[in-house]
Amino acid sequence: MPDAKLYSLLPHRRAIRLLRIKSGTGKKGIQITLETFDLDSKTQFTALSYVWGDATSQRKITCNGHKKLITRNLWGVLSQLKKQRFDCLLWVDAICINQNDEEEKSFQVAMMRDIYKRAAKVIFWLGEQGRYDEDAVNLMREFFKRYPKRLDLERNRVKTLKEMGLSYFDQRWYGWASLCCRPWFRRAWIVQEFLNAKESVFMSGALEISSKLLVHCGYATGVCVAIREAVLGHSTGAHEIEKYILRFQALRIYQFADDIRIFDLWCWSQQLEATDTRDRVFALLSIQTAVNMDMIDYRKDEATVYTEIAIKALSIPVPRITSTGNTVLTSTHRVHTNDMRRVSRFLACKFRSPQSSNLPSWVPDWKPIGFWFVPLTRYYTGTATFTYPYDHAIVKDKTLSISGIFWDEPEIIIDSTPYMDQLSQTIAGKDSDNQKTAKYMLDWMYQCYIEAMSISLRSVEKVDSGRFCRAMAFGVHLEKTVTPDKDYMKGFQALYRKFESLTGKARYHPSFLQSYSEPSCHGEVYESRFSELSAGRKFCVTKKRHLAWVPKETKPTDRICLLAGCAVPFAVRPVGQQYELLGDCYRDDMVEEKGLEIPREPYLFEFL
Template identity: 25%
Template sequence: MANPIRIAFSPGRMKLHNYAIEQEDRKQAEAEPRLRENERIPPQSTLESAVLAKFHQYHRIESTDSTRLLVLDPGAKADNLLTGRLETLSDRNMGGYKALSYVWGEPKFVDRIFIEGKRSDITESLGTALRRLRPLPGQPPLRIWVDQICINQKDIVERNRQVRLMHAIFKDASQVLVWLGADPNEHAFRAFQLVGSVRSIFDDKLLSQLARAEGSSCDWIPSEYWKSLRELTRLPWFRRAWIPQEIGTDAEAHVYWGNETIPWESLRFSDTPPDSVSAEARRSFVYQLCLNSRNVATDPRDYVFSLLGHPSARVGPDNTIIIQPDYDNSVADVYHEIAIRALVTGTTLMVLNAVSVNGKPVRPLCEGGQPLPSWVPRWDAGRFGRIIGFPGLYKASGSGASGITKASFEDHFTTLVISGGVIDALDNVLPKFTESHFSLDSSKKSLLLTIWRLCSAWPSPPHTLRAFLDTLAPVSHFRYMTPPEPPHSQAPISGNAVYHSGIAALKELFPSSSHFSSKNDPRKLLGTNNTDNVEISPTTWIQAAEDNTVHRCFAISRDKSYFALVPPTAEPEDVLCLLTGGETPYVLRPHPKDSGVYVFVGEAYVVGWMNDALSKLTEGGKLKTFRIR
């Protein structure tokens, strides 16, 4: 295009003037002082653009349904140089690519790969993985999706878009490669051999039944193999928050640890509850969040975002995603928003059951900022154990839905308004349970004896004994979480079988105590049931009680003497209540400053109030309105 020319006037004469040339001259005149100054300052400042030109530069992927693939060049084992190129993948169904699941490791980018000759810094963990997995010279390049390279991690907009696609990327991959890390101590061979041997036993129905019937001690396996297996289970990959999205698809997967490899199916052992219960758990996004909170995420927001590929993340008639991933939002905002959306789109109060505290201080999400409402779970704080309100296990408020809408919130969504009723206030709250309270060799086990002495002071011994045992290890825990093995697969586990096993366990814990001695055997209070076909060992009962109670407290209510299992932060005068749509009872505390407002403490187990119990509180009166902040 020709330079723009316009007419300009000068004193005494008219001339044609080229403004484009004048502007270029002005730029050169302004640049000369800077050039002279650059000669006196460090070279890195003047060479900045030249240095940057040596690094790979990303161009944002504008399509919301496209991603990049790394085409990794072959290389010899002794060759440290990593090279490759990036290509855009717009149709993931074309297949022919693999996806990498791995641990980032330390967020220090001390390794590098050259993308079409341009340097890109990567973590040491990824560099080790790529050198192990790349093809050898003479083989075709490896087309692989790697988040650290295929997503511009510095571009929040692109990062948000790509996170939405991650489940589909792994689902459509021809194979998922799981990199567990290097194996400097050579544990992988022994660990994978042991896994394969054990798996072959359980895959054979006859061998499996024989092993369980005989209670095989597996003493034929050398100790060093068990040590290697223990090292395998301790690897960081198994605690990654992204595992469900990356490995939970139908794509074939192979696991690599050092120089060894094994099919993922050989490592995948599952012990699931009955279908009626597990189906509800699979449909509950909040329950998936509970499971994921036991894992590790570098970015706390990923405890939520890493699960958006799970089927339970789709809600409503339009099957829309429950929350859009947005890394511009703070951790507190993400946790607050997902709690609101889960309550509004769900029919239960599972979010409240997910509020988990172990009695230890939790680091605030933002210094000086507004704290999260007490009813919002902290997914980054980690869970202390199995939740009481396992989906489908209890229906304390009945089959009715919670009915929560956007109108159920006040004070800018910080106050939850919901109906319910008061069961009773707490009176005695005993010390928090730990694993040592169920150990034969620990002096702390005396807490169980102290609790029984308190409980046995009430009348109706059979009822009191059942309530005591049921609070520690509910019968429902055995019926749903540990279905019987053949040949008793059709025989339900009776309450008496559980109670008798509990008393036998307490006799083992306290052999010299008169409370559980053979002379005064409490089982006489329970009677016998000749139809019981299922036996539960004392060891199994102790394990169940430990799983159920650790980091919780045994409590007795004030007016009606109900036995309850409550959070470790519960205090006397806290209120046991039922809330509409709640799976379990809950503990609330009157707000110290605002009358009529409550602070949410946590879920509770209360004997006799775990199923269809809300109707007991509505007889002769209306439900109470709770404002929880």
């Protein structure tokens, strides 16, 4: 029966539909009623958060006397609630929104933040109960009693399970891993649904799990190395579970955030999935208070949506200083911002891929790229400022104009290995072909070392082993270090030795490795920084004899520039008199949290 018979036009823009499950025997199947209510009224209702599941696998229910098809996963939720004699009003997007009406869908989706905020309770449905779920929850409860606070977890980051009073051989870790891998945690919409819920509970079949407990223990999996190893060790899908762990961490962190930047939303979106690629933006916009929900419009195509959010990320109208020193207001067709870090962080989200060809080069692509790409502005937060007057950021006709200078050029670019984008799996020994990968990485690391050391032969510039090892970790500070260069060298050795343990002795060794036989207390941090930041980038030597990392699409004919207000340099590609933005770069003279003051007159770059 066509859905058109179920849905009449909503009376106004704040109206919603709510359903009620009819009680009765299972012989009649699932029967529901659907009614219209004012969202701003005091009507009490529960909202459901779930995974739609396979759209081709459907079951029938009866809605207001008409047959309606829903996904098997949603049918499972309603069936479980019926067994529990759930008689409250319920909001379910697939039923309460007319999915065939694009206009209604747009304004209803724009209201979802309010819907989840106004719900008396939100149910997060994880699916049918698994065999080990109850055991996992019991283990989580034991752990939570020991470490009830977030700070407690972070203090135990490097402790062993034995020191934490836990056993690696406890089979309940398998259930813990299984819960972490539920498809619910990769949905794009979970962020707004979770953060806007004032009261919530997770359900795995009939098993109810406290939201506080599950998210707390998921966060523990991310920050406590021993727990992560235990969970990974009891899981057959180690690569996938690493992604889920990151999602857990983000949920826990965002609980404490007053507002979330569009930059952070883009980073978060890499780990999420959506059937409609526009939902990767729409699902996250509702937790960004600076964004007008009117942007949500399913009549717009993907490129338009991505470009509009990019302009929004840059757009705060402010006064600007002219070359004569006078202050003028920007015209209506120009967009300026006085938040320099806003521009820096957002442009650093740019990862160029063949899929992005229909977008302006400066617009971040929200589609998944197959690996975890970390913008350098996560660690480098300073800004570049000019002593001369400059225009900071102007957007007109999809062209971004921003002041900057040419800073350097790539000279020797060392191709990244085909395995670097998934390097964390090799380091953990979880890659299915890690012996081949490790051998490739050892040869690659030695090639980088030789090119770095050869700088001293080609110029008066001196490059020592400490500088090289620091550059391989992108110059990011190691924790509690007293002798930085020595600790960078120990960290590099730990990484090198780990690859050797996977493949046997390397053919070549950087000479300095022989000096450090003791294990490094910073090895895990060094490995982590290298694996997360090298993904999507290539190591290179620049014409000014610096060690650098550039976007993987960079060619020797490209340029490295500093842009006004940006914390990191960017690789750009000349296209006639204009440029394409390739992505952020690292150079070995960069310092975390330290800005640059540039006493040169800037050039106005126009990015297509």
